[in-house]
Amino acid sequence: MKIKITGLVVGAVAVLAANAASAGTLENVKQKGFLQCGSNTSLAGFGLPDAQGNWTGLDVDYCRAIAAAIFGDGTKVKFTPLAAKDRFTALQSGEVDVLVRNTTWTISRDTTNGATFQAVNYYDGQGFIVRKSLNVKSALELNGATICVQQGTTTELNLTDYFRANKITYKPVVFAGSDETTKAYDSGRCDAFTTDASGLFAERLKMSKPEDNVVLPEIISKEPLGPAVRQGDEKWTKIVMWTHYAMLTAEELGVTKANVDEMLKSTNPDVKRLLGTEGKFGEGLGLTNDWAYKIIKAVGNYGEAFERNVGQGSQLKIARGINALWSKGGLQYAPPIR
Amino acid sequence: MTMTAPLNSPQVSYVRTASAEALPPPTKTSGAAAWIRDNLFSSVGNTLLTLIGIALAYVVLSAIIPFMFTNATFTGANRDACIATANRPVIGACWAYVATYMNYFVYGSYPIDQRWRVDILYAMFVFGATWMLWLDAPKRGLGALFFFVILPVSAFFLLHGLPAIGLETVTTERWGGMLVTFIVAIVGIVVSLPFGILLALGRRSNLPIVKMFCVLFIEFVRGVPLITVLFAANFMLPLFLPPEWNPDRLLRALVAVALFSSAYMAEVVRAGLQALPKGQYEGADAMGLSYWQGMRLIILPQALKATLPNIVNSNVALFKDTTLVSTVGIFDFVTALQASFKNPEWATSVTSTTGLLFAASFYFVCCFGMSKYANFIEKRLAKADKR
Numbered sequence: 001m002k003i004k005i006t007g008l009v010v011g012a013v014a015v016l017a018a019n020a021a022s023a024g025t026l027e028n029v030k031q032k033g034f035l036q037c038g039s040n041t042s043l044a045g046f047g048l049p050d051a052q053g054n055w056t057g058l059d060v061d062y063c064r065a066i067a068a069a070i071f072g073d074g075t076k077v078k079f080t081p082l083a084a085k086d087r088f089t090a091l092q093s094g095e096v097d098v099l100v101r102n103t104t105w106t107i108s109r110d111t112t113n114g115a116t117f118q119a120v121n122y123y124d125g126q127g128f129i130v131r132k133s134l135n136v137k138s139a140l141e142l143n144g145a146t147i148c149v150q151q152g153t154t155t156e157l158n159l160t161d162y163f164r165a166n167k168i169t170y171k172p173v174v175f176a177g178s179d180e181t182t183k184a185y186d187s188g189r190c191d192a193f194t195t196d197a198s199g200l201f202a203e204r205l206k207m208s209k210p211e212d213n214v215v216l217p218e219i220i221s222k223e224p225l226g227p228a229v230r231q232g233d234e235k236w237t238k239i240v241m242w243t244h245y246a247m248l249t250a251e252e253l254g255v256t257k258a259n260v261d262e263m264l265k266s267t268n269p270d271v272k273r274l275l276g277t278e279g280k281f282g283e284g285l286g287l288t289n290d291w292a293y294k295i296i297k298a299v300g301n302y303g304e305a306f307e308r309n310v311g312q313g314s315q316l317k318i319a320r321g322i323n324a325l326w327s328k329g330g331l332q333y334a335p336p337i338r
Numbered sequence: 339m340t341m342t343a344p345l346n347s348p349q350v351s352y353v354r355t356a357s358a359e360a361l362p363p364p365t366k367t368s369g370a371a372a373w374i375r376d377n378l379f380s381s382v383g384n385t386l387l388t389l390i391g392i393a394l395a396y397v398v399l400s401a402i403i404p405f406m407f408t409n410a411t412f413t414g415a416n417r418d419a420c421i422a423t424a425n426r427p428v429i430g431a432c433w434a435y436v437a438t439y440m441n442y443f444v445y446g447s448y449p450i451d452q453r454w455r456v457d458i459l460y461a462m463f464v465f466g467a468t469w470m471l472w473l474d475a476p477k478r479g480l481g482a483l484f485f486f487v488i489l490p491v492s493a494f495f496l497l498h499g500l501p502a503i504g505l506e507t508v509t510t511e512r513w514g515g516m517l518v519t520f521i522v523a524i525v526g527i528v529v530s531l532p533f534g535i536l537l538a539l540g541r542r543s544n545l546p547i548v549k550m551f552c553v554l555f556i557e558f559v560r561g562v563p564l565i566t567v568l569f570a571a572n573f574m575l576p577l578f579l580p581p582e583w584n585p586d587r588l589l590r591a592l593v594a595v596a597l598f599s600s601a602y603m604a605e606v607v608r609a610g611l612q613a614l615p616k617g618q619y620e621g622a623d624a625m626g627l628s629y630w631q632g633m634r635l636i637i638l639p640q641a642l643k644a645t646l647p648n649i650v651n652s653n654v655a656l657f658k659d660t661t662l663v664s665t666v667g668i669f670d671f672v673t674a675l676q677a678s679f680k681n682p683e684w685a686t687s688v689t690s691t692t693g694l695l696f697a698a699s700f701y702f703v704c705c706f707g708m709s710k711y712a713n714f715i716e717k718r719l720a721k722a723d724k725r
Contacts, residue, residue, distance in 0.1 A: 053512070
């Protein structure tokens with residue numbers, strides 16, 4: 001029955017979303033004068049209102065970057081906080097122009113959900129945290145352990161799969177919300193606690209003695225998070241995709257928010273092409289040639305956005321790891337701008 | 339002793355002429371000690387219950403009071419102020435976090451330089467509500483006009499904006515916190531009472547179409563959970579409407595809440611209508627009053643009085659149910675609170691406990707206030723019965 005309803009909804013979406021997507025999103029956005037961005041209601045480091053009510057986070061900075069590429073002004077963006085359940089509906093119905101809401105890129109979402117993904121702005125994956133006193137160095141040593149996990153998420157499924165594949169016994173203790181799960185682990189109900197690795201760092205801050213807990217090296221699932229747009233709008237898709245690549249290229253070339261004005265005078269042909277002092281690459285996207293300059297001026301390069309929101313510049317202090325540039329052993333790789 | 343001497347005869351050795359000083363009443367039947375004995379230790383069972391109660395109160399208070407006051411942190415710039423250190427191994431509530439977030443809890447993401455608009459609205463609301471709730475206030479008819487017509491219209495323009503007179507537009511995504519909680523609750527309460535009365539009258543009407551419509555509406559709405567309607571409004575509605583027709587997210591929730599509270603209110607009012615003896619209806623007819631006159635002058639005043647505790651009950655429940663809008667991504671007070679728990683700048687082991695204590699006191703003050711006011715009205719209305 002559930003599948004039937006889902007099928008019906010998806011069918012209805014496919015038919016009805018067509019009218020939303022038919023007009024070019026870029027033209028719509030330019031006409032409105034701002035970008036409508038679907039964000040998380042609250043996820044530390046990715047999309048979160050601060051005490052002044054301003055949105056902060058890596059995903060939020062991507063929205064600002066896209067707005068900057070179009071308008072030259074990173075503030076011309078409005079955020080629609082979306083619950084996990086209605087995020088794709090909001091995208092398909094045209095309520096938001098782009099969904100940057102720590103959404104895992106999977107084949108079903110990329111095909112039948114009416115969304116299309118093009119870039120990964122954060123490679124996440126499920127990990128474990130344990131107390132240091134347990135003296136465990138690897139998740140494979142967790143034989144017989146009790147593990148706290150949040151209910152009804154793919155997290156629970158990944159956990160079962162991983163332990164079954166490795167023939168390890170464990171006892172899951174399931175909770176409804178992330179807060180309860182963390183509190184239960186912290187009070188000693190479980191030996192280990194599992195969720196997405198980025199979440200582990202955020203949850204660790206809520207523990208009574210954060211420094212007594214350690215995140216294990218194993219990552220047991222692939223969660224590539226990235227921005228999603230509606231299917232059937234190539235031009236818009238490319239703008240979102242190349243916004244990410246421009247930020248990566250800027251990091252590769254050492255162009256930062258602080259030195260971008262100086263870099264305009266650079267003689268390096270790669271930098272000149274990125275910042276639009278040479279070539280007409282922005283026009284190809286339907287933007288101005290200094291589109292990448294505007295992005296970097298507004299939010300900085302990928303490394304800066306990463307460190308500011310989830311890395312050393314934030315309380316989360318997540319290491320770059322696989323999110324480092326390809327040249328530094330990570331997975332972040334941008335096709336050349338030329 | 340049958341022989342008695344006259345009182346003034348010298349045989350009587352002593353006769354008191356001045357009255358004696360009054361003795362205090364026996365301590366066994368009055369005073370604190372007697373009250374305690376009568377009320378707390380009057381039997382073995384009561385003594386046992388009292389002791390258990392004292393023990394429970396001690397356990398709870400001895401945990402809460404140090405947490406809330408003596409071990410609490412009142413000032414600080416970020417989480418470092420509220421984490422346990424070697425010098426401060428026991429950490430209490432982190433009020434510094436609530437202080438930092440206070441404006442966010444009250445206004446949500448409403449632009450900081452425009453928050454005076456919300457303040458004006460709060461002031462207007464307090465003014466209007468006092469006018470309406472203070473029963474001896476002058477010109478209450480004018481007050482009703484202000485509260486039910488002027489206030490909603492100016493609320494819309496104040497909050498949403500009116501570029502023509504220089505109030506820039508603030509879209510509802512930026513509304514949040516207690517502002518949204520109050521909006522949802524007040525819209526629900528203010529809409530539900532008139533609509534609930536109409537639906538209740540309709541349900542008892544002799545006109546078949548009116549009756550059928552009211553019964554269908556009430557039963558349908560009561561038969562579906564509010565959360566389902568909220569989901570449907572957010573998940574299905576956008577799919578069936580072109581994007582430019584899409585109703586605002588907050589508006590969808592407001593409509594859903596208003597429909598819901600109206601249906602529940604209708605049944606509450608119907609209970610009051612049914613409690614009235616048939617003679618009252620017949621009396622109204624015999625006086626030659628029209629249907630509406632009879633309702634307005636005779637039936638409804640008695641019915642609403644009889645059912646007042648239930649009306650307040652519904653409103654208190656509605657006020658707390660407003661938190662359901664958080665499931666569809668609207669930043670009411672509780673959603674704003676939960677978002678603040680996630681902020682790594684303030685994430686500590688005591689942050690969520692502190693925030694929840696603050697939220698509990700907020701809801702308690704609001705709900706207790708509502709029921710106290712209702713008690714006062716009930717007492718005042720009951721005077722008529724005592725006469």
